[in-house]
Amino acid sequence: MLVEVPKRAEVVGTLKIWDVQRIIKLDADEIGAIAIKNIKESDIKEVVSRMVIVIPIKNERIHLLEGVLKAIPYNCPVIIVSNSLRDSQDIFKTEVDVVSHFHNLTSHPLYIIHQKDPAVAEAFREVNYLEILDGDFVRDGKAEGMLIGTIIAKYLKKDYIGFIDADNYIPGAINEYVKDYAVGFSMAKSPYSMIRIHWRHKPKIIEERLYFKKWGRVSEVTNRYLNALISSITRFETEIIKTGNAGEHAMSMKLAEIMAYSTGYSIEPYHYIYLLEEFGENGEPKYPEAASEGVEIYQIETLNPHLHEEKGDEHVQQMLVDSLATIYHSKLVTEEIKKKILEEIEKEPEKRLILPPIRDMDVDKFVKVLEESSETFLKFEKTEGSS
Amino acid sequence: MLVEVPKRAEVVGTLKIWDVQRIIKLDADEIGAIAIKNIKESDIKEVVSRMVIVIPIKNERIHLLEGVLKAIPYNCPVIIVSNSLRDSQDIFKTEVDVVSHFHNLTSHPLYIIHQKDPAVAEAFREVNYLEILDGDFVRDGKAEGMLIGTIIAKYLKKDYIGFIDADNYIPGAINEYVKDYAVGFSMAKSPYSMIRIHWRHKPKIIEERLYFKKWGRVSEVTNRYLNALISSITRFETEIIKTGNAGEHAMSMKLAEIMAYSTGYSIEPYHYIYLLEEFGENGEPKYPEAASEGVEIYQIETLNPHLHEEKGDEHVQQMLVDSLATIYHSKLVTEEIKKKILEEIEKEPEKRLILPPIRDMDVDKFVKVLEESSETFLKFEKTEGSS
Numbered sequence: 100m101l102v103e104v105p106k107r108a109e110v111v112g113t114l115k116i117w118d119v120q121r122i123i124k125l126d127a128d129e130i131g132a133i134a135i136k137n138i139k140e141s142d143i144k145e146v147v148s149r150m151v152i153v154i155p156i157k158n159e160r161i162h163l164l165e166g167v168l169k170a171i172p173y174n175c176p177v178i179i180v181s182n183s184l185r186d187s188q189d190i191f192k193t194e195v196d197v198v199s200h201f202h203n204l205t206s207h208p209l210y211i212i213h214q215k216d217p218a219v220a221e222a223f224r225e226v227n228y229l230e231i232l233d234g235d236f237v238r239d240g241k242a243e244g245m246l247i248g249t250i251i252a253k254y255l256k257k258d259y260i261g262f263i264d265a266d267n268y269i270p271g272a273i274n275e276y277v278k279d280y281a282v283g284f285s286m287a288k289s290p291y292s293m294i295r296i297h298w299r300h301k302p303k304i305i306e307e308r309l310y311f312k313k314w315g316r317v318s319e320v321t322n323r324y325l326n327a328l329i330s331s332i333t334r335f336e337t338e339i340i341k342t343g344n345a346g347e348h349a350m351s352m353k354l355a356e357i358m359a360y361s362t363g364y365s366i367e368p369y370h371y372i373y374l375l376e377e378f379g380e381n382g383e384p385k386y387p388e389a390a391s392e393g394v395e396i397y398q399i400e401t402l403n404p405h406l407h408e409e410k411g412d413e414h415v416q417q418m419l420v421d422s423l424a425t426i427y428h429s430k431l432v433t434e435e436i437k438k439k440i441l442e443e444i445e446k447e448p449e450k451r452l453i454l455p456p457i458r459d460m461d462v463d464k465f466v467k468v469l470e471e472s473s474e475t476f477l478k479f480e481k482t483e484g485s486s
Numbered sequence: 487m488l489v490e491v492p493k494r495a496e497v498v499g500t501l502k503i504w505d506v507q508r509i510i511k512l513d514a515d516e517i518g519a520i521a522i523k524n525i526k527e528s529d530i531k532e533v534v535s536r537m538v539i540v541i542p543i544k545n546e547r548i549h550l551l552e553g554v555l556k557a558i559p560y561n562c563p564v565i566i567v568s569n570s571l572r573d574s575q576d577i578f579k580t581e582v583d584v585v586s587h588f589h590n591l592t593s594h595p596l597y598i599i600h601q602k603d604p605a606v607a608e609a610f611r612e613v614n615y616l617e618i619l620d621g622d623f624v625r626d627g628k629a630e631g632m633l634i635g636t637i638i639a640k641y642l643k644k645d646y647i648g649f650i651d652a653d654n655y656i657p658g659a660i661n662e663y664v665k666d667y668a669v670g671f672s673m674a675k676s677p678y679s680m681i682r683i684h685w686r687h688k689p690k691i692i693e694e695r696l697y698f699k700k701w702g703r704v705s706e707v708t709n710r711y712l713n714a715l716i717s718s719i720t721r722f723e724t725e726i727i728k729t730g731n732a733g734e735h736a737m738s739m740k741l742a743e744i745m746a747y748s749t750g751y752s753i754e755p756y757h758y759i760y761l762l763e764e765f766g767e768n769g770e771p772k773y774p775e776a777a778s779e780g781v782e783i784y785q786i787e788t789l790n791p792h793l794h795e796e797k798g799d800e801h802v803q804q805m806l807v808d809s810l811a812t813i814y815h816s817k818l819v820t821e822e823i824k825k826k827i828l829e830e831i832e833k834e835p836e837k838r839l840i841l842p843p844i845r846d847m848d849v850d851k852f853v854k855v856l857e858e859s860s861e862t863f864l865k866f867e868k869t870e871g872s873s
Contacts, residue, residue, distance in 0.1 A: 207511070
């Protein structure tokens with residue numbers, strides 16, 4: 100694949116945020132060019148073979164899940180964490196059927212689990228990670244699902260973890276996201292790296308394209324305040340952040356396990372806040388190895404447009420409020436930024452619950468509980484002789 | 487890539503039409519499975535390296551052309567035949583700029599020419615192929631553009647030629663089409679083969695999706711009559727044809743050079759008519775080598791949806807009339823089918839002009855004229871040492 104060389108980077112403490120890089124060509128032979136980086140297919144394959152894809156899913160159209168699975172390249176394992184309905188209409192069961200059928204056809208390694216499975220809550224209690232629980236169950240929420248996926252990915256001893264949403268209409272775009280992640284990791288110099296997808300602007304297909312406009316507004320506002328936060332630290336105005344709300348992102352496992360997750364709709368902007376708080380300031384670092392290696396964020400602009408299900412106005416408004424809440428409650432925030440955020444959303448935003456890093460969690464113990472007690476944790480692994 | 491094994495084929499004379507095969511996975515490692523064929527990446531690359539892509543273009547949004555170019559895999563040469571405006575607003579010039587810039591960035595080999603270039607008409611006169619001319623110029627029309635592209639492709643001594651429309655919003659889908667072509671050619675047993683793309687049904691993105699509905703209706707009607715035609719020959723009812731109006735298709739050069747092209751909007755259904763006329767009947771074949779090898783048509787259902795520019799109702803109605811005209815005027819048609827077509831479109835359709843095969847054309851002479859006299863024929867080839 101051909102990708103632009105990043106024009107510049109913003110360095111804040113030991114955190115390095117690279118400017119957006121556009122994908123220039125999906126498949127390329129070896130060529131040499133100025134201002135373009137050619138990531139070889141063999142390198143992409145090598146990174147993908149060390150990656151796992153986590154798909155949080157909640158009542159999505161089942162055909163979309165099928166399309167996503169068909170698009171994930173090579174044998175990169177997929178972990179599906181479902182929070183779909185399990186009442187009279189058992190959507191989870193349909194998901195399991197699709198996953199099982201797809202595995203039978205393709206031998207692609209797949210894992211699926213239900214977020215509300217009592218065994219999952221039991222596993223969290225067993226490893227003493229109680230922040231994710233609400234009574235007898237894991238709480239609802241995408242961050243919670245992503246964390247479950249991350250734990251299983253760590254158990255699988257994978258080096259990279261990528262997140263893909265299940266509501267995407269374009270399998271070719273999903274295929275690209277995974278390869279874009281690999282492009283980013285191939286460029287990374289630090290073992291602590293994050294790749295964030297910047298969606299290419301959607302072309303005007305039809306007159307009614309409300310959702311994309313609003314999503315665009317949330318992104319624009321979130322990016323503006325994140326950039327203001329960085330500017331207030333460095334004392335140099337910047338516009339480096341273009342992926343504040345990037346749903347599609349990937350991390351090296353080394354970074355994922357020291358990452359904290361904000362709940363609600365603020366997972367993605369909180370990545371920036373957390374990394375700025377942990378690595379952006381001088382002082383005693385909590386993770387000295389990471390601080391010594393440095394943390395890198397790459398922002399990759401896709402070639403494909405992003406076309407997904409309309410989630411409605413309420414969702415969009417909540418995303419804006421949640422995004423700004425993480426900035427508002429950051430220990431790095433200035434009074435001026437707080438004032439502007441209040442003007443933007445008209446009332447003080449609630450502080451979101453933060454899920455702490457899983458680095459010190461005994462993931463083997465966690466998975467052992469699942470294997471012994473879970474009725475929804477299903478593994479579809481490559482069998483001997485199937486390859 | 488993983489593709490379904492075709493369930494069956496319809497054999498009419500020495501023409502074999504395979505049933506639709508779905509793409510099951512875009513990138514796959516080696517796996518063995520029942521009812522699935524795994525086309526290795528190395529095989530796809532090998533076929534693509536012997537392929538050329540022809541893009542007929544007429545006043546499309548320039549960003550769409552950019553997306554198409556970025557999506558064509560590897561170094562598969564691209565021939566753009568433009569019939570865009572050249573008056574006060576010189577769209578062709580913009581196209582040349584995009585092509586030139588893209589070549590500079592990526593070294594991808596590209597050719598571009600304008601359909602109305604007087605040198606193109608001169609070249610046709612020189613090789614005594616006058617059917618395509620209207621006075622001093624080549625006529626307007628997509629078939630005419632495709633034929634120019636085919637001649638240049640033959641001159642480049644490529645084994646396969648694939649057509650891609652420039653009005654596609656999803657680069658990932660275009661990337662897939664080219665690989666789908668390669669999948670088809672990898673399966674083909676005859677050197678005379680054609681691959682036709684069957685678009686996967688579009689998911690409901692928005693309420694207004696008029697164009698796709700109508701396009702679907704044209705396809706449904708065209709397929710019904712083409713299948714009726716085959717049934718009338720074989721005396722066995724069939725529904726084998728699902729790609730009567732497939733805009734995206736590819737041919738081995740051996741087949742492309744003995745193919746005749748119908749003008750107007752009937753190019754694609756006419757492929758079937760022509761092949762049925764030439765190879766579907768017993769009798770003295772015009773192309774005995776091809777008849778002896780047999781001709782194969784593969785129909786591949788894409789994983790990606792097809793999302794392209796709305797061309798309007800008139801275009802859709804004309805496509806229906808033109809499609810049925812090729813069936814109505816076929817020497818194979820029965821009185822019963824003619825009667826039904828008349829009921830469908832309410833008046834006798836005009837016979838479309840047919841462009842004869844180029845097999846016996848002196849393509850070197852044709853291109854020599856272009857090289858000497860054309861001001862729009864531009865070659866952007868790989869330079870020494872650029873790889």
